[in-house]
Amino acid sequence: MDRRIKTAAAACLLLAAGLVTGCTAGSSSASDSAAPDRSASPTRAARGGAGGAAAGEAAVRAAYRKWGLEPLAAPPAPPSTKPAGRRAADGGVPVISEIPTEQKIVFLTFDDGAEKDPRFVTMMRELKIPFTMFLTDAAIRADYGYFKPLQELGAGVQNHTLTHPNMRTLSAAAQKQEICGQQQKLKEHYGNVPRLFRPPYGNYNEDTRAAAASCGIESIVLWRESMQIKNMQYQRGDRKLHPGDVILAHFRGPSELKGTTMTEMTANLLRHIQEQGYTVARLEDYL
Structure with missing residues (x-):
């Protein structure tokens, strides 16, 4: 995998772990009850560039390894318009x-x-x-x-x-x-x-x-x-x-x-x- 892609992916894993506040456009980001700052770059978010991102990725992998798992990919940013939940065709609850x-x-x-x-x-x-x-x-x-x-x-x-x-x-x-x-x-x-x-x-x-x-x-x-x-x-x-x-x-x-x-x-x-x-x-x- 290209090193730049790996670095961006690591930053997103940090986001999924709740350690940073955003990912660059074109990479995935996690969602929570509070919306993260999606304008943050991986470098700023990781507060240490590639080294900080790598450390965060290692922490995520360690947490997953504890439970016998490999890390899941970070989810994409949620859509600006929710694609479901509108009233059904008959006007009732969908x-x-x-x-x-x-x-x-x-x-x-x-x-x-x-x-x-x-x-x-x-x-x-x-x-x-x-x-x-x-x-x-x-x-x-x-x-x-x-x-x-x-x-x-x-x-x-x-x-x-x-x-x-x-x-x-x-x-x-x-x-x-x-x-x-x-x-x-x-x-x-x-x-x-x-x-x-x-x-x-x-x-x-x-x-x-x-x-x-x-x-x-x-x-x-x-x-x-x-x-x-x-x-x-x-x-x-x-x-x-x-x-x-x-x-x-x-x-x-x-x-x-x-x-x-x-x-x-x-x-x-x-x-x-x-x-x-x-x-x-x-x-x-x-x-």
Whole structure:
């Protein structure tokens, strides 16, 4: 690889690690809840030219090596205009499983909140992987505080109902209570009103869409792949990732993962993404 390209890539890896504030035009840059200064050059950002960039790249590689991984490529800068999330053709809340893009990026989402492994917080802090949490109150109420450090790292906090019911089995009024009630709970504990909603089991109907709209939800988010323990389940016959796919995982621990920890499951997931030539972007930057 050309040395200049390697230097720019190293600066972007620094950005992904949260150590610098921008990349030059033509290189990729990471996104977080706070927009970085994308006008910064690699030299200025690294505060030491190629030597500083190389040191930062080494630090990133060391963090990934700790978890048995190779570094993912830095994601591209998010688009100036979000390509998804607008009202559906019928005027209702859109239902989305992937984001329209030609970039080789995917989006990670973790559901429920039952498992509260402190090593997962450490892993996400060290790897700087963007992801979104769809939280259920019944699963998180025993320890709301566990998810705050993840939120501080930039993870989105989104709605996954109060009690995790099959929405199709509920009346319109009961669906509204499940969604609006969780909007209030999440605002109370995390300070923001979610824009996104995921129905448990991916089950919804027109009452769900109407209830979501009445509660301030902008998009219903489903998925294209779901992570199990070591492998992913694919919805498409080619059993491959596609640009813009939303991937479903869960806050699960050894009791549900046959002895595998949540961090081991997440490492397996990241390997699948890298092996197929993809990297991870932040869902809320596109939706």
